[in-house]
Amino acid sequence: MLFYSQLLEIVALSLEVSLVAVMLAALIGIPLGALLAIGRFPGRTALIVLVNALMGLPPVVVGLGLYLLLSRSGPLGILQLLYTPTAMIIAQTILVTPIIASFSHQIFADLHREYDEMLRAMRASRWQTILTLIREARHALITAILAGLGRALSEIGAVMIVGGNINHATRVMTTAIALETSKGNLRLAVSLGLILLALSFAINLALHFLRSRLERAAHA
Amino acid sequence: MLFYSQLLEIVALSLEVSLVAVMLAALIGIPLGALLAIGRFPGRTALIVLVNALMGLPPVVVGLGLYLLLSRSGPLGILQLLYTPTAMIIAQTILVTPIIASFSHQIFADLHREYDEMLRAMRASRWQTILTLIREARHALITAILAGLGRALSEIGAVMIVGGNINHATRVMTTAIALETSKGNLRLAVSLGLILLALSFAINLALHFLRSRLERAAHA
Amino acid sequence: GKNEIILQSTTSTQNSGLYEYLLPLLERDTGLRVKVVAVGTGQALKNARNCDGDVVLVHARDAEEKFVADEYGLKRNDVMYNDFILIGPEDDPAGVRGARDITEALQRIAAAKAPFASRGDDSGTHRKELRLWKAAGLDPGAAREGWYRETGSGMGATLNIAAGMGAYALTDRATWISFANKGGLAILHEGDPALFNQYGVIAVNPAHCPGMNIKGAETFITWLLSEKGQKAIASYRLKGQQLFFPNAHSALPGNGG
């Protein structure tokens, strides 16, 4: 059974891990998406396809890859990151970045088609161009971030392997749900899932209002 | 250990389940996204937030919910769908639909802002409007579908519970990976993951060229 | 109906490859096809309670007996046994190797505060481990000791974790022998009679689950308990070692479960 204090602990860790991971993924994925949309460099097409394909990266594989790296006997074992929230954050960042990058690319490609000539006529630098597009796309980018957040919050395969679902240390909502499931406490597991969903709903609601405000400011 | 013929069987089932699920999810999610973008009905905002939030639906929870429904002692037990590919398809459809709907909504909302007055001036019916927008958005919708496919192919929590990972019946790539992991065959597990990734890459490549062609036709 | 049953099983039997060896023999003899769903013990019994299986094969004697007492299953039958072993890092920082019995071994781990990976998932193995700690006069879970890590996952995952951080763990021998990621781990204690591990098989009660395939379940159990089945279990070897010891007809003394 789960006690209230324990539930709070688990929820807090889930949020911490996933929010930090999504933040990092956004910091990498959004500029990457912008670069894929506006850059013209060799290998760009391959990179776009790769980023899209990486959306299908199985979490278990990411978990295993990191496990092999971070394990005591692995090349980065010295860092002692295995079974820490840091390892979980790294795993989720890897999983979420392709999603955010892929959607950002789509969003930026459309905007870039619209603004490219205008910005080039103004002699905007590459960096000014990226910043302008990010600013123009900010409300659409929120959907990309929400998709990433959904993936992170609901993800289990990777955090289970690199976190280890260790009680009071790396147990998050999804691994707790899996544990209760394997104990046969199916209804408790479903209830935990609904709590997770309610959390996700609350975050989405907050961002929805943020986005509506941005959108209204942009279009009126 | 896994033999070649068995690997083929597993790959084929993975593809079948995920492709069918994504197709169904697209058939539901794209019109739903269009409706959310162009419809004006009470509860629309709540529905949008809900659909976004459902992207964070944990696969394990979907698996469990479906298990409770499809279990012999559950309300739909009579259908005898538990531990069949059909159950796995249903589970993945549920997981993927919010992703596709959410992105379609974002895509359609932007297009609708552009075309709304034109289509209303032409007295287009709601249905004609939706079809026009789908046609205009078809290359952008491919990204949404790819995101859904990525999710489906890499998903494990739900198919594990409702499929049961039964050898020669419901074993797919991700559940096979999990099984090998629990046997400690980490490198075999990672290799299977890379095969899955290669598959995902191949599908993405094919769709990329399809999309490029659509895009070129549209913009030139 | 179809000559096919669903077996709700623990993961150790599946991970060890036993079914891949046994089931073709069974099918040849009886024509019965068995679909194996391998999950945690608790989940296996729960699924069977929900009539989503025709037979259960697990190793948690008290839970099995309760399952029968609650009339979800018919008779419980001993099938086979093996034993639990204590594994840990080769260099054995807690000095467990020389321990007289499992009780002393666990006390040494606790005294050294050496990392110990516990299943923590209420499985048969986990319950066994808790009883052993209790017998050693310790309760590290309740004390929330930092060295005691409840992994809340299956045997394989727990062994991966033990390998990843160099921890001690209790495991059944079958899983250990078939486990490939041994890392720097080795068997550090074995052979204590308290480490006995009995597997049981139960047919789901057709009175509780009218639609189930009772004929198939009976065929399965009869074959498994028959001379042929028992011999087949005994003859399954992995890396030259016998993993399971049939004992349908000769439940050993000290079969505490």
Next chain:
Amino acid sequence: MPESNVLPLKPKDSQKAGAGFLISVDALGYRRGGRSLLDAVSFELGRDPGITVLLGPNGAGKSLLLRLIGGLIRPDSGTIRFSPDFRGPIGMVFQKPVLLRRSVRANLLHALAIARIPRRERTGILARLLVEADLTHCAESPARALSGGEQQRLAMARALVGDPVLLLLDEPTASLDPAATAAFEALVRKVAGEGARILLVTHDLHQARRIADDVLFLHKGRICEHTPAATFFRAPASGEADAYCKGTLLT
């Protein structure tokens, strides 16, 4: 909010036939961002065919008024009524053409499909429209790659699909060259001659003089005058219209 009827196909206010107007705009008001963009706009367009030119400086509210009449936006106050026997589609040309990301031909075919023109009639109509808009040579080009004038001609061709009885044209010749402008004016006169009512916005006073039957003058969201063209161009009643024509009207 007062009752308003912006969908011409199903007039709520049943008026007696022969009441004399095709469209009656009454005390229309439209506000956005704290500014009153249209204020107490009232006028009638008669049932007889003809060309009404809507003049007024930039930002006067001409485009808003056209979109209100077309039923694309809802007024904050006032009503727009259509004569009860008003039938058939309204053709619109927006100030900025909105074209689908398809070829010129596909854009027209789309409009024909939306208007539910039977499939077998479409090829014929399509060919006629392409000729009328002088776009036959670039029928396969992506519509968004057309030159500004070509896009405007495509938008006009599309507005003619379904033979509308009312055409709302927002600066339809702003990007046209002199020959295309002349062809456009001939076309509009022909369509008006066949019975259609036309409301056209332009800043080209020469054009207005050439084709207007009557002139509506809008300034700062208010109607300053509605007079026959001859009167208007001889001596506008309002000082604003006079200043506008002289190019000295300050907004």
Next chain:
Amino acid sequence: MPESNVLPLKPKDSQKAGAGFLISVDALGYRRGGRSLLDAVSFELGRDPGITVLLGPNGAGKSLLLRLIGGLIRPDSGTIRFSPDFRGPIGMVFQKPVLLRRSVRANLLHALAIARIPRRERTGILARLLVEADLTHCAESPARALSGGEQQRLAMARALVGDPVLLLLDEPTASLDPAATAAFEALVRKVAGEGARILLVTHDLHQARRIADDVLFLHKGRICEHTPAATFFRAPASGEADAYCKGTLLT
């Protein structure tokens, strides 16, 4: 592909100063979709300030030519050279204004930032631009909600950021009312008087007559003539230009 130099800020061909031209366009060709859209286009714009009006029917290739000179697209053949001492930005107004999804003020501030105008100077320049474009009253409105004419004035104001020495203006008065057109023409004359070179596309022959120093006439992707305005409007050398002015040129 012949060498082409489309980035004016770093001329590859170092020409002797005083060579007499600011821009030299030589044998420019541009093809798309199997059609030759520009063909052997050659002309020079002198170093002395002045207003060149680019005339030609719809689809002649005027907008393409402006975008080529602006360096926004690359020619398939031919070169565009800038005089080696050409410095400073180019101001462009597109035929369809492209505005950011922000307020009018934010659009101008964005342009000032891109041009790296020091932060403390921006407020002053912003206020001046808003007055010049007569947009002070709607500075806070979302730029995309502006009327057509207001958008065009905003695009013009933005093009003036950074005091460009070359202005490429594509039908900048197509949506302007007569007063705004007059104000625009005065502004352009002032800017030209201060030393800028202006290349302006228009279909308004009255306007061309009023402000052109010289006229370039483009037809079907070819330059038909490049003559001083006085000569052009007295008697165009080419039959096409003559027909164009009379409104009878068929494309």
